[in-house]
Amino acid sequence: MSKTNENEMKLEFLSKSNNEAFARITVAAFVSQLDPTIEEISDIKTAVSEAVTNCIVHGYEDKLGVINLKCNLIDNKIIIEVSDSGKGIENIEMAMQPLYTTKPNLERSGMGFTIMDSFMDDLKVESILGLGTKITMTKTIKKEETAENAVTLEEALRG
DSSP: OOGGGEEEEEEEEESOTTHHHHHHHHHHHHHGGGOOBHHHHHHHHHHHHHHHHHIIIIISTTSOOEEEEEEEEETTEEEEEEEEOSSOOSOHHHHTSTTOOSOTTSTTTTOHHHHHHHHSSEEEEEEETTTEEEEEEEEEOOOOSSGGGBOOHHHHHHO
16 A cells, blocks of 8 residues: 555544534545545535534533544545543443434434444444543545546535
8 A cells, every 4th residue: 555545634623513514524625535426425424423423412411522533545445533532432332223312302312323334334433431432434435437426625615
């Protein structure tokens, strides 16, 4: 694997809900160098949105904390890590079940991990109670033969 096909970016931001869109758009802009389709970029943005929202709502609850976002591009694959130093997940297997939630009063609750898993090729969740959670998501960008499906940086930033 040659170094010319690799790239990395790191971002650190506060666990405020208005930073979720910032994280999503930043990842979309970064992955645009792989010429993803509109569907691929939408899948990635949705998964990042869910991961960051989980950090805000569950990791830090009503406290302010720091969310770390790291993206690696290797050949035609993006690896996204979203982590917090929040309260952690007591039972990861249970938390990953569709509709399982610790916040039943919230709209759309219980589907975050299911959504991440369905939009990405691979999902790994690591967590230690009291120390935080790291979500690692991977997606291979399929190279299209036609240029009409490619997303430009400008399109990625708009959406």
